[in-house]
Amino acid sequence: MERRAGRLGVGIIGAGHVGPVLGAALAGAGHAIVGISAVSERSRERADAILPGAPVLEIPVIVERSELVILAVPDAELPSLVAGLAATGSWQPGQIVLHTAPGFGVEVLAPATAAGAIPLAVHPALAFTGTSLDIARLQETYFAVTAPAPVLPIGQALVVEMGGEPVVVAEEDRAAYAEAIATASTFSRAIVEQATGILSGIGFENPGSYLSSLVRSAVDNALSRASAPAAGPDVLLDGRDDPLDPLG
Template sequence: MSLTLRVGVVGAGRVGAVLAAGLQAAGHTVVAAAGESDASRRRAADLLPGVPLRKPSDVARESELLLLTVPDDMLPNVVKVLADSGALHAGQYVAHTSGRHGLAVLAPAAAVGARVIALHPAMTFTGTAVDLERLHGCVFGLTAGPAEREVAEALVADLGGRPTWVPEEMRTLYHAGLAHGANHLVTLVSEAMGLLAAAGVDDPAGTLRPLLDAALDNALDHGDAALTGPIVRGDVQTVAAHLADIAAKAPDTVPSYVALAWATLDRAVTDGRLLPIRAQSIATVLNAYGERRFVHHPRVESA
């Protein structure tokens, strides 16, 4: 499907400015953007030179495709205000980029006859031109009615992405999977670099990079079969030594280490890679450093 649209973006943040620039490069016309912060204005100047910055209602009135790229918690109010002000109109495409929300949040727009789409890029953004290349091959989580599906897929194709369809009732779970994988990965890696720095390693990032690259590739390709390390091997004394040193030298990391160790232990026991007696011993160690728990396996008694 080939179409060119007059595009407006409300929320010229990291996501909005990049997607608008990507659509402009594909032949669409970006007619206006709304962004209040200094960072948004700089981004618009860099990625959308010559595109005027206007009030959200003015952007909406001028657009055939309105991109709403505001934070999740702001989205319901933004949609309602634009609809109530008469800025949205019948036949207009209104798309948001929230992972959590589906079409329900766009109900005020649909009520005035707008054609609504949920279009979420499963990628982390820097808000710079670097992201334009990263869009190629990026998966977009789409939710739309039958009449809007073709347009939604065409927009993703224009951005160089790949569509995946997410049912309305599964949007929050879909988003939770992405956030758990990506956002918590950043926390995990930052804490791991902190432990290495505390151990005197002069290049924590360079030390971790090849290990993490291999671990991520293996996990994506093989799932739980990629698990390695002291818990899967049943090295009880190593886990105990880890926690003793972390507690002494980086105590803020103890809760996340223990939580992830429990999750790893449960998965290793469930798939049969760890003998129950070893799991029992590791559970005893973990229970000494946090809320008392049991291994989730019928053959393993509580510690």
């Protein structure tokens, strides 16, 4: 497969809500999709919808053929995946290995780094739907980037190519970062579900639509206050993101 100079062969491990979308964004920047792993029928359908024509391959084959490997798997699965591939000698010197788990920095990629791979931790702060709608949403999304200083520009450049805004997060701050992301997404979802449940109970046929403008404006106002340089003690903290999809 021919590629323009400076373009990478990208392999994606995990066809949940995140991996195919990031792959599509990179493909739009001129990179070539080498393959994607997809276990369930649902994940295969998602991969085909967002990355039509991308080969569905076994994980070792993807790693062998890729210059950039995206590990879009849940936090709990990441350490064993990285270590298992290291045990089989799959990682290659100079290969870029990028994971999207919010709770880890690059230390979890140590087995790949020991083999000469370039480690990157890149998490997009977006509540993914797993549809093409997410590709456009990346244009206004911040990405937490953690990497060793010499290769940090690689992670930042990849984020920019996907249309996002990179923000550097230190290795020791990744746990706190993940807590903030989980708090924002869980709280937001729970409040909306509670409010729509109450409206349904008094006969509203479309409570989600009814609350849409209210919730969006309230969150936007809270985020604006939180971003203000001279924010006072009455600032309401809120956020946007969703833990990685467990499917695929």
